[in-house]
Amino acid sequence: MAHKRETVAVFVVFCFLVYISMNMMTKKDYDLKETAVKLPTCELPENLFRNEQPSTIRKPNLPQVIPILPITKRNKCIDKVKWNHASDFSYFYIPSFHFCVNSNIHPEKVQQFHFERLVNTGNYNITSSFFSFLKRKSDVVIIEIGGYTGQTLQKLIPVTGAKHYVVIEPVPSFYKTLNKNIQTLNFNTSVKTYNFGLSGNRTELDVEVVGDGTKMLKKSILNTTEKVQLVGVLDFFIQLGVGCHRIDLLTVNCEGCEFDVLENLLSTNLIQKFDFIQFQPHHSAPNIGNFLCRYCRLRQLLARTHEVVYKFPFLWEVWKRKE
Structure with missing residues (x-):
């Protein structure tokens, strides 16, 4: 139990340090915008992939492309x-x-x-x-x-x-x-x-x-x-x-x-x-x-x-x- 409390405490401290570093970086970015260079407006690195993606992969229509190895399965896996x-x-x-x-x-x-x-x-x-x-x-x-x-x-x-x-x-x-x-x-x-x-x-x-x-x-x-x-x-x-x-x-x-x-x-x-x-x-x-x-x-x-x-x-x- 004591070990678990120590682990939680370390995690909380780590999260706090990350939070502080994020705030410091935000202020630094602001200072750079005002005094040095204009930074691009970047969205946070959220998920790249579309929510409307189908559950299955579409079958390709490229008959001119030959499988790279002859042992490839007929359905191209x-x-x-x-x-x-x-x-x-x-x-x-x-x-x-x-x-x-x-x-x-x-x-x-x-x-x-x-x-x-x-x-x-x-x-x-x-x-x-x-x-x-x-x-x-x-x-x-x-x-x-x-x-x-x-x-x-x-x-x-x-x-x-x-x-x-x-x-x-x-x-x-x-x-x-x-x-x-x-x-x-x-x-x-x-x-x-x-x-x-x-x-x-x-x-x-x-x-x-x-x-x-x-x-x-x-x-x-x-x-x-x-x-x-x-x-x-x-x-x-x-x-x-x-x-x-x-x-x-x-x-x-x-x-x-x-x-x-x-x-x-x-x-x-x-x-x-x-x-x-x-x-x-x-x-x-x-x-x-x-x-x-x-x-x-x-x-x-x-x-x-x-x-x-x-x-x-x-x-x-x-x-x-x-x-």
């Missing part, structure tokens, strides 16, 4: 894919959410600082070299979102010894070059490419074509545009058979679509199928809303199932699935 329960963040998460927003208030400066930090490491190929340990495994599976013309693929396959590699690139001209480059490679790897992008819903968009910085636009406003097809995030991954298999690495670099991709995966138990998730957050991408609020909320959602392995903010970060 759709019966194993479940919506994650709608649970709000506790008050213990709120201070760290605000800290994330406040510490990244100038994303351009944060990005420049960590770019110099990355340069100082001398490891310019960290997005591929980090995963060299995968070569000790057999049947490594990698999915790349935003393949561009194949630069990442050409590094990751020899470093990891991947046996199965899926890459999507929505821009038709890039996709054409990507396939040409793949044909010149001499890898013992099954590589499958798809010419579409991922979004919350199936749609069609114009893109401003500016090399690897190509961005999605709501409508065509420049002459240098191409039309791209977007398909549902969950439809794509379910049709691939991710519900049946563990994926060694998901790497995402798609000029803002990383939010749609990861948020949709986080809304289901598919997120737990990825051992490693590597992505590049794009703070200047159009049509993503309030970047800081969305980015910080995404990190806290991802922390429920994964933990950070390395991080160069607004350049690259890698998360490992918790055991």
Whole structure:
């Protein structure tokens, strides 16, 4: 009984300290608004997922997508894919959410600082070299979102010894070059490419074509545009058979679509199928809303199932699935 009272007392003190820190942070935010920089208005990191979600997962309609492994069940294990329960963040998460927003208030400066930090490491190929340990495994599976013309693929396959590699690139001209480059490679790897992008819903968009910085636009406003097809995030991954298999690495670099991709995966138990998730957050991408609020909320959602392995903010970060 005495031990229980001590535990309760410690918990009460902890809650009080959290309450005090929240109040102090609120005042600090107010002072910053008045004297330094204008902070974005962020809602608390409430539940991401819609209340009207159906009880069952919709069957995908993407017959052109081939399951990543031949042993995939005919129904793509759709019966194993479940919506994650709608649970709000506790008050213990709120201070760290605000800290994330406040510490990244100038994303351009944060990005420049960590770019110099990355340069100082001398490891310019960290997005591929980090995963060299995968070569000790057999049947490594990698999915790349935003393949561009194949630069990442050409590094990751020899470093990891991947046996199965899926890459999507929505821009038709890039996709054409990507396939040409793949044909010149001499890898013992099954590589499958798809010419579409991922979004919350199936749609069609114009893109401003500016090399690897190509961005999605709501409508065509420049002459240098191409039309791209977007398909549902969950439809794509379910049709691939991710519900049946563990994926060694998901790497995402798609000029803002990383939010749609990861948020949709986080809304289901598919997120737990990825051992490693590597992505590049794009703070200047159009049509993503309030970047800081969305980015910080995404990190806290991802922390429920994964933990950070390395991080160069607004350049690259890698998360490992918790055991």
